[in-house]
Amino acid sequence: MTLVYQSTRDENNKVTASQAILQGLATDGGLFTPVALPELTLDFEQLKDASYQEVAKLVLSTFLDDFSEEELDYCIASAYDEKFDTVVIAPVVKLGNQYNLELFHGSTIAFKDMALSILPYLLTTSAKKQGVDNKIVILTATSGDTGKAAMAGFSDVPGTDIIVFYPKDGVSKIQELQMTTQTGANTHVVAIDGNFDDAQTDVKRMFNDADLREKLLAHNAQFSSANSMNIGRLVPQVVYYVYAYAQLVKAGHITNGEKINITVPTGNFGNILAAYYAREIGVPVGKLICASNENKVLTDFFTTGTYDKKRDFKVTTSPSMDILVSSNLERLIFHLVGNSAAKTKALMENLATAGEYTLSDVDQSILDLFEAGYATEEETALEIKRVYEESKYIEDPHTAVASAVYQRYVARTNDLTPTIIASTASPYKFPRVAIEAVTGEDSGDDFTAVQKLHDLSKVAIPSAVNGLETAEVRHTTVVAISDMQQAVETYLGLE
Numbered sequence: 001m002t003l004v005y006q007s008t009r010d011e012n013n014k015v016t017a018s019q020a021i022l023q024g025l026a027t028d029g030g031l032f033t034p035v036a037l038p039e040l041t042l043d044f045e046q047l048k049d050a051s052y053q054e055v056a057k058l059v060l061s062t063f064l065d066d067f068s069e070e071e072l073d074y075c076i077a078s079a080y081d082e083k084f085d086t087v088v089i090a091p092v093v094k095l096g097n098q099y100n101l102e103l104f105h106g107s108t109i110a111f112k113d114m115a116l117s118i119l120p121y122l123l124t125t126s127a128k129k130q131g132v133d134n135k136i137v138i139l140t141a142t143s144g145d146t147g148k149a150a151m152a153g154f155s156d157v158p159g160t161d162i163i164v165f166y167p168k169d170g171v172s173k174i175q176e177l178q179m180t181t182q183t184g185a186n187t188h189v190v191a192i193d194g195n196f197d198d199a200q201t202d203v204k205r206m207f208n209d210a211d212l213r214e215k216l217l218a219h220n221a222q223f224s225s226a227n228s229m230n231i232g233r234l235v236p237q238v239v240y241y242v243y244a245y246a247q248l249v250k251a252g253h254i255t256n257g258e259k260i261n262i263t264v265p266t267g268n269f270g271n272i273l274a275a276y277y278a279r280e281i282g283v284p285v286g287k288l289i290c291a292s293n294e295n296k297v298l299t300d301f302f303t304t305g306t307y308d309k310k311r312d313f314k315v316t317t318s319p320s321m322d323i324l325v326s327s328n329l330e331r332l333i334f335h336l337v338g339n340s341a342a343k344t345k346a347l348m349e350n351l352a353t354a355g356e357y358t359l360s361d362v363d364q365s366i367l368d369l370f371e372a373g374y375a376t377e378e379e380t381a382l383e384i385k386r387v388y389e390e391s392k393y394i395e396d397p398h399t400a401v402a403s404a405v406y407q408r409y410v411a412r413t414n415d416l417t418p419t420i421i422a423s424t425a426s427p428y429k430f431p432r433v434a435i436e437a438v439t440g441e442d443s444g445d446d447f448t449a450v451q452k453l454h455d456l457s458k459v460a461i462p463s464a465v466n467g468l469e470t471a472e473v474r475h476t477t478v479v480a481i482s483d484m485q486q487a488v489e490t491y492l493g494l495e
């Protein structure tokens, strides 16, 4: 039987996994979502000795069931290789009463690497399966991190090109160097004289420009998107929750079948949704704890049943969670209202027109799985300090948000279920925040902070940061907003 992916906004829009990956978003604006998942009999006595790649194969073959075994082997082997600085890919570290699942051992030392290292292969394989032999061109606007992670994933992947636009004065020195030193003959980085919104707006316009699309097709190329709504990014994230459970069994921290809780620092709701799907296919999960920073729209949603984006946007030290509309939440909403596309569509239209929606008639058994909380900036810094003092381990600010929310949950409920904290970034990605939280003093610039972080934590400086100051700058193009399309046409040889 082939798994059906249905648009969350149209019950007649049903596709297979490879079609969903190739299309990205449904044309009706919905998200392709699995309507019925098989529950596997996960044998953790056996899985505890499986490699990350073997677990990936089990999980991906479940969700991407129109891929052949060879296709999955190719995608998995190409993605989870020495791009990761540890062979276990996603290590679990015990810190006091919590287990930090380190998802930051890939090229850009943050969890987006877990999915973006395999997406390019899933995408090109899906294209082949659908009889599309056009070159896949990824266009992205980035405020720093996602664009870099996408480039690292697509770098030198046959049959692809990637063009990334970033605001010239809107990223940190480290972020800029990470992008401008990117290797790979198919990667193109362009700084624009404008802000992130300008970049985003023109990228969206190019996606929808029919003339440009024709021009691309005439050159055997087509645009595609690497955004987090693509099922090809969501599914690879289920893998590490299955893997982490197996590792906890292996280390003797839990017995096979014992429930665990999972706490996730949440922005777009992709990572925690993957944890929900891990439970659906058979990982014994009790609570899914959704942690937010001061942009606590999800905390309010889970507490009141009303999603209300009409509020001030706060800039925090955990920028990847500074989000007011969590796009992947739409998939959970769809499940909460009984997989009803009509109901989901009505709620999403309300969000677009009135800035809010309120749930009614929901599947309480799904809602009850979720707990939610948020951490203030002060609580986040204090948590980094607390964990350091207790374990000599330094968390990044996103992880610390989750950690703080979890500790408060334990204090409130006394629920001592073993709990995984999704650790989404290396502290080396946010060295100044980490150092200032631990020492209470000014950290100096990024590179000084990196050195201090090394002195305090004794963790080797990852290659994503080490050598950045001296790496060759390969991308120096700066264009006006009005010249973004010209840059695309030049790179792709469309003139």
Ligand SMILES: *Cc1c(COP(=O)(O)O)cnc(C)c1O
Binding pocket: 110, 111, 112, 145, 228, 265, 266, 267, 268, 269, 270, 271, 272, 320, 321, 398, 424, 425
């Ligand atoms: C993207 C990101 C998140 C949020 O993940 P979602 O899947 O969007 O909820 C959290 N932490 C870091 C470091 C991230 O890059």
